Amino acid sequence: MGKKRTLGTNINQRRKRYSFMNRTIELVKTIYEIKQLETFEEPQIALAGRSNVGKSSLVNRLAGRKQLAKISSKPGKTRSLNYYKVNPDGYFLVDLPGYGYAKCSKTERDKWAKLIERYITTAEQLKAVVVLLDSRIPPQKIDLELTSYLRSMGIPVIPVLTKADKPKQRDLAKLQGQWKDILQHDRLPLAFSSKTGRGEEKLWDILGEYAR
Numbered sequence: 001m002g003k004k005r006t007l008g009t010n011i012n013q014r015r016k017r018y019s020f021m022n023r024t025i026e027l028v029k030t031i032y033e034i035k036q037l038e039t040f041e042e043p044q045i046a047l048a049g050r051s052n053v054g055k056s057s058l059v060n061r062l063a064g065r066k067q068l069a070k071i072s073s074k075p076g077k078t079r080s081l082n083y084y085k086v087n088p089d090g091y092f093l094v095d096l097p098g099y100g101y102a103k104c105s106k107t108e109r110d111k112w113a114k115l116i117e118r119y120i121t122t123a124e125q126l127k128a129v130v131v132l133l134d135s136r137i138p139p140q141k142i143d144l145e146l147t148s149y150l151r152s153m154g155i156p157v158i159p160v161l162t163k164a165d166k167p168k169q170r171d172l173a174k175l176q177g178q179w180k181d182i183l184q185h186d187r188l189p190l191a192f193s194s195k196t197g198r199g200e201e202k203l204w205d206i207l208g209e210y211a212r
Contacts, residue, residue, distance in 0.1 A: 049132030
């Protein structure tokens with residue numbers, strides 16, 4: 001009986017790994033202005049985070065492609081809503097412009113903020129927002145404001161600590177605990193590394209849970 005359970009578990013693990021490896025992501029829509037927003041019937045999960053937190057690197061890691069999302073040494077590269085279709089799952093990852101980028105004009109920052117707010121408040125199929133948080137630094141005011149805003153809207157927050165290969169493990173664990181308490185979640189924020197792949201498969205599992 002024990003062998004049967006082990007065999008069944010191994011088969012399920014192989015199936016899960018096969019699905020994980022054969023998932024693809026493609027960019028299907030780019031939106032720069034509010035008037036370009038449109039309604040999609042498919043479930044959507046947004047990706048939000050401060051400029052230079054590693055959103056583009058995360059997208060590329062999930063896609064298994066280095067240049068799907070443009071990466072720049074200069075923060076604030078993402079200036080549009082980018083709709084990535086996840087196949088064969090059939091939902092969208094919507095990459096939002098990075099916030100907190102002080103070197104662009106206030107007019108442009110306000111434009112991004114209005115675009116993000118309009119999307120969040122009108123996207124009927126928005127299931128959750130993945131909030132990317134830099135694992136090397138303590139909770140920042142702007143991140144706290146975003147997560148508080150999303151929670152007040154009743155939108156589930158999926159906290160992901162990026163660049164998890166950088167800090168010491170005890171510091172990472174401490175930060176995970178801080179964010180768990182702040183967000184009043186049952187589980188710790190996911191530690192993710194675009195460089196090593198840490199947390200990649202778990203993130204896919206979480207996305208799948210919310211995209212159903």
